Amino acid sequence: MSEENICELQKTLEKLGFSGRTAWQLENYRHTVAPSFHLFYSRSVGEDNLLYGLEFQRGETGNYSLAGFDLSLTRVEIPRVSIRDIDVLVLEQNLKQVDKYYDFFLSENWTEKITKEEYDRITGYMEATNAALERLASWKEGKVVAKLLMFKYWPEVRYKQHFSDYTSIESQHRVIQTFPISPENIITPNQSYQQLKSSFMNEKNFEYLKDNLKYMGFGEGLGEALKEQMKAGAPAFHLSFDAGINKKAFSAVLSFRKSEKGDMYFFNSYHATLQRSNGETKDQAFYLNKGKGVTVKEAYNLLEGRAVYKELENKDGQKYHAWLQIDFEKRDKNNNHEMKQFHEAYGYDLKQALGKFPIRDMKEPDLADILLSSLQKGNLQAVAFEKDGGAIRVFVEANPQYKTINLYNSELKRVPKEELAMYGVEGKGKVNGKEVKTDKDGNKEVKQKSKTDKQKPEYNSSLLPKKREGNKKGLGMA
Numbered sequence: 001m002s003e004e005n006i007c008e009l010q011k012t013l014e015k016l017g018f019s020g021r022t023a024w025q026l027e028n029y030r031h032t033v034a035p036s037f038h039l040f041y042s043r044s045v046g047e048d049n050l051l052y053g054l055e056f057q058r059g060e061t062g063n064y065s066l067a068g069f070d071l072s073l074t075r076v077e078i079p080r081v082s083i084r085d086i087d088v089l090v091l092e093q094n095l096k097q098v099d100k101y102y103d104f105f106l107s108e109n110w111t112e113k114i115t116k117e118e119y120d121r122i123t124g125y126m127e128a129t130n131a132a133l134e135r136l137a138s139w140k141e142g143k144v145v146a147k148l149l150m151f152k153y154w155p156e157v158r159y160k161q162h163f164s165d166y167t168s169i170e171s172q173h174r175v176i177q178t179f180p181i182s183p184e185n186i187i188t189p190n191q192s193y194q195q196l197k198s199s200f201m202n203e204k205n206f207e208y209l210k211d212n213l214k215y216m217g218f219g220e221g222l223g224e225a226l227k228e229q230m231k232a233g234a235p236a237f238h239l240s241f242d243a244g245i246n247k248k249a250f251s252a253v254l255s256f257r258k259s260e261k262g263d264m265y266f267f268n269s270y271h272a273t274l275q276r277s278n279g280e281t282k283d284q285a286f287y288l289n290k291g292k293g294v295t296v297k298e299a300y301n302l303l304e305g306r307a308v309y310k311e312l313e314n315k316d317g318q319k320y321h322a323w324l325q326i327d328f329e330k331r332d333k334n335n336n337h338e339m340k341q342f343h344e345a346y347g348y349d350l351k352q353a354l355g356k357f358p359i360r361d362m363k364e365p366d367l368a369d370i371l372l373s374s375l376q377k378g379n380l381q382a383v384a385f386e387k388d389g390g391a392i393r394v395f396v397e398a399n400p401q402y403k404t405i406n407l408y409n410s411e412l413k414r415v416p417k418e419e420l421a422m423y424g425v426e427g428k429g430k431v432n433g434k435e436v437k438t439d440k441d442g443n444k445e446v447k448q449k450s451k452t453d454k455q456k457p458e459y460n461s462s463l464l465p466k467k468r469e470g471n472k473k474g475l476g477m478a
Contacts, residue, residue, distance in 0.1 A: 001026075001031075001032060001063070001064055002063070006026050006027065008063075009023075009026055009056070009065075009066065010024070012066055013026075013054075013066070016189065017188050018041050019041060021041075021108075022041040024108065025039050026039070029056075033058075034058070035057065036056060036058065036067075037055075037056050037064075038053050038054060038056070040054070041054065043189075047076075047077060048074070048193075049074040049076075050073055050074075050189075050193060051071070051072040051074075052070070052071055052072075053069055053070040053071075053072070054066060055067045055068055055069060055070075066181050067180065067181060068178060068181045069178075069181070069192075070176055070177070070178050070179075071176065071177055071178075071179060071189075071193065071196050072174060072176045073174065073175050073193070073196050073197065073200050074152065074173055074174045075173060075174075076148050078092050083136065083139065083141055083142045083145065084141075084142075086132060086135070086136050086142070088145055088149075091129070091132055091149065092149060094129040094132070095133065095149060096153075097125075097129075098125070098130070098153070101122050101125075101126055133146060133150065137150065137162050143163075146162070147163055147169060148173075150162060150163070151166070151169050152173075175196060175199065175203065177192070179192045198263065201263065201264070205230070205264050205265055206226065206227055206230055208291075209265060209267055210222075210223050210226060212267055212291045213226070213254075213267070215291075215295075216267075216293070216295050216296060217295040218254070218296060222239050222241065226239060229256070230265055233258075233263075235257065236256060236257040236258065237256050238253055238254060238255055238256070239253075239254045239256070240252075240254075241253075241254060241270075243296070245274075245296075245300045248274060248275055248277065248300075249275040250272065250273070250274050250296070251272070251273045252270045252272040252273070252296070253270060253271045254267065254269075254270040255268050255269045255271075256268065267288055267291065268288060269286060269288060270285070271283065271284070271286075272285075272286060272296075272299045272300075272303065274304070276303075282303045282304075282328065284299070284303060284336060284337050285334070285336045294310070294324075297377065297378075297379075298377055301377065302326050302378060303326065304378075304380075305326070306325070306378045306397050306398070307323045307342070307398050307400050307401075308323065308376070309378075310322065310323075312341075320343065321344055323342040323348060323398070323400035324339055324340070324341060325339070325340045325342070325400070325401065326338075326340070327339070340401070342400040342401065346400070347403065348403045349403075350376070350398055350400075353398075353399075353404050353405050354405060356404075357385070357396075357405065357407075358387070359383050359384070359385060359386075359396075360383070360385070360391055361384060378398075379397075380395050380396070380412070381395065383396055393410055394407055394410075394423055395407070395408040395409075396408070407423065409423075
């Protein structure tokens with residue numbers, strides 16, 4: 001490569017915005033005759049690590065020209081945690097410094113810039129930092145964070161010395177795009193970064209929303225439709241979902257909206273409709289907060305009239321727990337059914353309510369936990385009721401409003417109070433020896449005698465004093 005060709009390429013690189021170091025590296029290829037060669041330029045912008053791979057091709061005249069470059073954008077957010085004696089935030093800062101030292105050792109005439117003592121100190125620092133990362137990777141609780149740090153700061157070869165899933169983690173945190181360069185198409189490093197960043201964020205946004213749909217219970221079937229709608233770039237769009245749950249038609253219209261401050265889309269709400277077995281159609285809008293909310297199965301249970309136990313957040317960002325149940329008799333200003341909430345202060349103890357019935361599952365801790373979790377999701381759950389030394393199958397559901405549970409027989413028909421004895425409940429109108437009071441809907445409430453209640457004494461009337469018949473005033477003893 002001629003001196004004139006080298007100078008021309010150096011001017012091109014400087015004009016585009018690549019660093020002087022990249023330009024002077026051309027001197028290393030003065031005597032090359034290869035059809036092409038590559039130079040690399042790296043930089044960081046915030047949490048984004050950028051690596052440009054510049055490709056130079058030899059033309060018919062023997063001179064080389066910049067044909068374009070590949071831009072690799074890597075974004076890895078490291079959690080700020082402490083694991084045993086390692087503060088991950090401090091470790092990452094040390095790794096950043098190690099990266100700077102590597103760049104320094106790649107610079108021209110670095111041996112003339114530091115003393116032997118400084119060299120020993122720097123290499124000792126680098127070795128100690130990398131050893132700390134290897135130690136973190138050896139701990140079970142540190143593997144996830146170590147993977148992220150190694151991928152972000154170590155080359156592929158060294159990463160694979162500890163973990164084999166490089167391709168998988170790369171697909172999650174890195175995107176690469178090729179930018180050709182010609183007289184008609186000149187693109188700077190900054191322009192290419194902005195384009196790739198937008199593409200990267202859109203892909204991450206899509207992956208997040210796709211995962212969110214799966215977590216919420218909508219499965220993976222909406223992925224292609226979601227991607228097409230996001231590519232269209234409309235301010236808002238809707239997706240339709242149809243499914244059969246317990247042989248009942250369930251459908252939903254999902255609402256997505258683009259942020260007013262950027263191109264990010266958010267899954268804000270969905271309107272669900274359920275066709276009940278009795279022919280009734282029930283519908284309700286459910287809203288999401290930071291990607292969380294009522295799942296498809298929970299929506300189904302709520303539309304069936306059951307209650308669901310959820311973690312919620314108030315306007316001040318404070319989290320709390322409450323039972324939710326749709327009030328089908330009332331609608332709000334948006335024509336949505338009002339949602340009843342029974343907070344912890346309301347005093348409903350599901351475990352205690354279950355304990356009032358002869359449920360065999362409650363006697364085994366593992367089965368009891370499964371039952372409680374299922375009922376909290378609003379499910380109608382099958383349990384074994386003890387009866388006459390054996391067991392019969394019964395279905396139960398939570399009833400927070402009346403602080404009890406509802407019973408259904410094997411045909412899923414509500415068990416009225418007069419049939420409780422058939423299901424192992426002691427005596428007519430009693431549960432475990434306690435009196436049962438039933439409301440107009442057949443909901444049971446256990447009534448216990450208060451410690452302050454006093455029973456009126458009973459007396460033999462023949463022993464009471466009698467009023468004496470006669471003219472004298474007052475009472476006398478007969």
